[in-house]
Amino acid sequence: MKVIGKIAQTVAALWILNVWFLRFNKDTGYRGGDATNMKEEFAEYGLSEKTMYAVGGIKVSLAAMMLIGHKVPKLVRPASAGLAALMLGAIGMHIKVEDPIKRALPAISVFSLSTASAILNRG
Numbered sequence: 001m002k003v004i005g006k007i008a009q010t011v012a013a014l015w016i017l018n019v020w021f022l023r024f025n026k027d028t029g030y031r032g033g034d035a036t037n038m039k040e041e042f043a044e045y046g047l048s049e050k051t052m053y054a055v056g057g058i059k060v061s062l063a064a065m066m067l068i069g070h071k072v073p074k075l076v077r078p079a080s081a082g083l084a085a086l087m088l089g090a091i092g093m094h095i096k097v098e099d100p101i102k103r104a105l106p107a108i109s110v111f112s113l114s115t116a117s118a119i120l121n122r123g
Helices: 001-021 038-044 049-068 074-098 100-120
Strands: none
Touching: 001 074, 001 100, 038 074, 038 100, 049 074, 074 100
């Protein structure tokens, strides 16, 4: 189970970094509403650009903590739980704009991975 926790920890963290650094300005097919990039997606949800950067900063920080957690295990559980909480919010935003389930699948996946990481990693 420890290996599964470490894999979940790593995959969730890298997924978040990929979304916020490599796919920020790309139309992925998973954006909320009719959005084609991150700024438009947050606007679809009725959230400001400042909120987008705040959420992004927190998600990137938590993802970094999860990766650093391979060397400093006590960081993993709080970072994973925090990311899971934010991903619940992301799922809620998809529900708010009445997206089809397909668009929420990445958020559901990262929520699941983060939750598994928080449960399976004892540091």
